[in-house]
Amino acid sequence: MELFDQLINVLASTIRLSVPLLFACLAGLYSERSGVVDIGLEGKMLGAAFAAGAVAAVTGSAWAGLGAAIAIGVALSLVHGFASITHRGNQIVSGVAINFLALGVTALLGQAWFNEGGRTPQLPGSARFLDVTLPFADSLRDVPFLGSIYANLISNQSIPTYAAFAAVPLTWYVLYRTRFGLRLRAVGENPHAVDTAGISVARLRYAAVIICGILCGFGGAYLAIAQSAGFLNEMTAGKGFIALAALIFAKWRPVPAMWACLLFGLLDAVALRLQGTVVPGIGEIPVQVFQALPYILTVVLLAGFIGKAIPPKADGIPYSKDR
């Protein structure tokens, strides 16, 4: 039973750690399915996290923070879109530029506005998305197994967490069951065919990068005002890039994307908990081993297990009519 409780705790932590990855991964999925490579996920999430932390600190409202995060996420996406769709610039360069821009501007503005070394002020509970307890969670807690799963794993998560997992089936539906989704996939595979059918390639791609910005906004807001209580320099810490790796694992499909993000979250959660554990016969395993574990497994999985990952055919290629 104690082992079961531990397992639930690890899984709950897994979910908390994979939410920002999941938002970023789905964001990248929309963008790349439409043919716009997005290496700027990291920067957009960072910018959004800063906006969320700053606005929530000033207004005292978590929802205002989320709104600001989405606005910044979309604004940065439009910059990317303007460079790579309208002006057919190199998408990698534009994405990298966004990453650097976000890194510098957030630190600079944070220092100038709040004077706390680039951090935003610590938020009170009312300005954050706290964990919500779902109905009946407490009364069902004592039911063996299922009750514990419901009370500790499914309940007691924050609102953006539920939003992240709701976004997975929603994305699946949009992508595979709507006209918009069909066109979105088509524009990433063969934009000429879409153009011939009389549909604007640029408009579809802009729609995709705007959705990407909204999702990055959610991811950033989760980092700054749900998982922690304020923005901190470089708080995305490479999550945008891990999300890109997860996207490749998942071969640009929404449901596998969720599993890939959960896998990365699980590795992180396990690494945090296995620290200092004594293994019989070997003794205490050095902390570094567990810290390296997620990266080692990433390499192993990428090298051996996922088979060939083929990106959308027009991914990364700016569209021009005359080619």
Added chain:
Amino acid sequence: MLMRKLFGAAVAALVLASPALAQEKVPAVVYDLGGRFDKSFNEAAYTGAEKFKKESGVAYRDFEIQNDAQREQALRNFARSGNDPVVAIGFSFGSALEKVAGEFPNTRFAIVDMVVEKPNVRSILFKEHEGSYLVGLLAGMASKTGKVGFVGGMDIPLIRKFACGYVQGAKAGNGKVEVLQNMTGTTGQAFRDPVKGGELARSQIERGADVIYHAAGATGIGVLQAAADAGKLGIGVDSNQNALHKGKVLTSMLKRVDVAVYDAFTDAKAGKWSAGFKVLGLAEGGVAWALDDNNAALISADMKAAVAKAEADIKSGAVKVHDYMSDSKCP
């Protein structure tokens, strides 16, 4: 003609306005990566410098580095522009200071948490194990589950020294106590990752810890947050962090970096400067535990008596707290 007159007036005004500059050198302080307002280690240095400014009326200069490459630059800039003494906050300045102190043999330098053996450098060390012992004692007595936690920042001997003192104190408070220990990482980044700090604290709480001490700079903000969110107790470090979560922070281990900075500035001003190394322990007022309105209700009379006795015993030498850094072992 007019120009020359104006220029003359400006020079005269400058000379008149800065008699202090001519006689006295402006001291300077360089903070570590956490930044001036990290509510912990660096903020303590800032407090000391501000105190000096208020009492002496002498302004000081300071600088927050943004990356490791700036360490040497910052020290050299201050030394070159005639600031004296220049105080570096944090062990990471060690190699940079070693170099810069050699280049400016007439400038006085001080460094906190590190020994730099140069004739013009004062190295200030603290007996963190003694302060950690005191808060460990309080944690051991306050814990209802018999399990207490420790979250360190970067895995280095200095942070293990905190952990080791804490463990000894907790065992003195409750003979059967179990101490859960985690380190956040192995790079400087481990001092500025509150998300990870929060997750580590949550994992310790899930394993039964109900009092968690951090020695992790800005990472610790996440530790205290997680403890407060879960209705458990945190213990602050370096600065007094009791007010961060009123009633949810049992106490704070004060490391008087402010005293170190203040002393360095005033000694230089009063001509009492000495190089070499200084170790500030409980007896010298270098470490302490924090008691104020925010945590008064958490500290029972028993606990107060026990910690007062421990303080007296450490000062008299009746209790010797083992220093991890002396042999890289913790009993």
